Amino acid sequence: MARDQSTEAEIRQTRRLLAAVLGLGLIAIFLVWRIDSPRVERLRMAVIDRIVPDMGWALVPVARIGAMVADFTSYARVYEQNRELRRELQQMKAWREAAIQLEQENARLLDLNRVRLDPSLMHVTGVVLADSGSPFRQSVLINVGQRDGIRDGWATMDGLGLVGRIAGLGERASRVLLLTDSASRVPVTVLPSGQRAMVAGDNSPLPPLDFVETPDLVRPGDRVVSSGEGGVFPAGLPVGQVVEGRDGRLRVSLAADYLRLEFLRVLRSQVAPTIGDPGGLLLPGGAVAPAVPADG
Amino acid sequence: MADWRLADRRLAVPVAATLAVLGFVFLSLLPPTQAPGWPGPDPVLCLVLALVLRRPDQMPALLIAALLLFEDLMTLRPPGLWAAIVLGGTEILRDRARLSREVGFWAEWALVAGVICGAFAANRFVLALLFVPQPPIAPVAVEAAATVALYPLIVGVLRFGFGLRKPATGEVDARGRRL
Numbered sequence: 311m312a313r314d315q316s317t318e319a320e321i322r323q324t325r326r327l328l329a330a331v332l333g334l335g336l337i338a339i340f341l342v343w344r345i346d347s348p349r350v351e352r353l354r355m356a357v358i359d360r361i362v363p364d365m366g367w368a369l370v371p372v373a374r375i376g377a378m379v380a381d382f383t384s385y386a387r388v389y390e391q392n393r394e395l396r397r398e399l400q401q402m403k404a405w406r407e408a409a410i411q412l413e414q415e416n417a418r419l420l421d422l423n424r425v426r427l428d429p430s431l432m433h434v435t436g437v438v439l440a441d442s443g444s445p446f447r448q449s450v451l452i453n454v455g456q457r458d459g460i461r462d463g464w465a466t467m468d469g470l471g472l473v474g475r476i477a478g479l480g481e482r483a484s485r486v487l488l489l490t491d492s493a494s495r496v497p498v499t500v501l502p503s504g505q506r507a508m509v510a511g512d513n514s515p516l517p518p519l520d521f522v523e524t525p526d527l528v529r530p531g532d533r534v535v536s537s538g539e540g541g542v543f544p545a546g547l548p549v550g551q552v553v554e555g556r557d558g559r560l561r562v563s564l565a566a567d568y569l570r571l572e573f574l575r576v577l578r579s580q581v582a583p584t585i586g587d588p589g590g591l592l593l594p595g596g597a598v599a600p601a602v603p604a605d606g
Numbered sequence: 607m608a609d610w611r612l613a614d615r616r617l618a619v620p621v622a623a624t625l626a627v628l629g630f631v632f633l634s635l636l637p638p639t640q641a642p643g644w645p646g647p648d649p650v651l652c653l654v655l656a657l658v659l660r661r662p663d664q665m666p667a668l669l670i671a672a673l674l675l676f677e678d679l680m681t682l683r684p685p686g687l688w689a690a691i692v693l694g695g696t697e698i699l700r701d702r703a704r705l706s707r708e709v710g711f712w713a714e715w716a717l718v719a720g721v722i723c724g725a726f727a728a729n730r731f732v733l734a735l736l737f738v739p740q741p742p743i744a745p746v747a748v749e750a751a752a753t754v755a756l757y758p759l760i761v762g763v764l765r766f767g768f769g770l771r772k773p774a775t776g777e778v779d780a781r782g783r784r785l
Binding site for chain 2: 326328329331333335336337338339340341343350354357358361362363364368369372376433440441442443444446447449488492493513542
């Protein structure tokens with residue numbers, strides 16, 4: 311009996327030692343992540359890339375059922391919604407008239423100018439596979455990746471407005487960091503006043519508008535579009551509308567429908583040409599002298 | 607034949623735990639259908655703690671570490687840290703598994719609540735120490751409270767859904783080994 315107990319204690323000690331070694335290993339992984347985050351994140355993306363696209367067959371029907379349940383609960387408000395829709399439809403009819411007239415005018419003007427639309431704004435469309443899985447991170451996975459020519463940092467839209475940017479690439483999947491994530495910062499312009507600001511995600515459905523130059527010029531209802539500063543996003547992509555939060559803070563009501571992210575467009579943005587040299591002298595005869603550094 | 611079935615039964619808990627964790631991760635990965643509001647509980651933590659208190663021999667540290675590391679990787683958490691903290695928590699509970707058999711459920715719940723709150727606090731502390739950006743404290747506190755509140759539910763499902771209860775003191779399994 312005594313011997314039995316001593317072997318049991320030995321087993322327990324060995325087990326505790328093994329658990330300690332395991333714990334140290336995990337902490338080592340965490341420290342490596344802290345020191346060299348990009349490499350470990352690439353590893354994480356590789357794991358996700360292996361697993362998630364293969365889960366697609368299971369994710370799609372379950373997500374569809376979830377959407378059906380959400381639709382079903384909305385039946386409760388069907389009468390209210392119907393009235394709302396009628397009112398909206400009336401407004402839309404007026405807008406449609408205006409849009410048709412503008413379209414005709416636009417076509418005429420384009421024809422006069424012989425404008426060529428920017429060919430750099432082509433897009434790749436992907437299907438949303440999965441969510442970030444954590445209540446503190448706002449991102450989704452889509453089923454296009456390096457294989458489809460996607461690059462890190464490209465802008466992503468649904469049909470209505472900017473959704474986020476590509477942050478994390480796998481061979482067959484990529485991660486879209488949503489504008490609502492607390493790590494997301496996007497430079498925007500508020501129209502019509504032209505004020506520059508930042509949309510800074512904070513995990514809430516309405517991200518606040520930070521660093522507004524003159525907040526007095528920004529009113530609730532103003533349109534917010536991406537400003538293209540910093541060369542991350544193309545300029546002029548619709549982001550949403552300014553609203554005022556209950557705390558008096560300016561926030562953005564996003565144009566994209568975050569509750570129904572299904573198909574996302576990844577905009578292929580070209581690398582913007584950087585202007586490095588200060589510009590050469592124009593000499594008579596058409597030759598250009600090389601730029602001379604100011605101190606040399 | 608009988609041996610085979612017994613071996614099977616000893617594997618049942620680890621296999622079921624793995625499947626359950628995979629299921630929870632899978633559910634959390636579903637695309638968003640509702641606006642981000644207050645975070646819900648962490649079912650994986652509840653399940654692992656409940657199983658360690660019920661079948662400490664069948665929840666080896668290696669399995670716990672592997673499951674939690676997988677969850678870390680899939681849900682964008684800093685990999686390794688949460689897994690290490692939960693592993694520490696389960697080791698604390700493992701030492702007290704026999705003790706918690708003798709006390710009632712309330713004492714067990716209080717013990718587990720302490721471990722859960724400690725785990726969340728330790729996670730926050732380490733992240734703050736290494737200057738990792740963190741979510742604000744209010745939602746994290748809500749998540750911890752919701753996890754504590756979920757624990758009896760998970761225990762109930764294990765008890766009444768799967769017939770897995772804490773063995774009484776001195777109870778033996780079919781082979782005559784002490785549980």
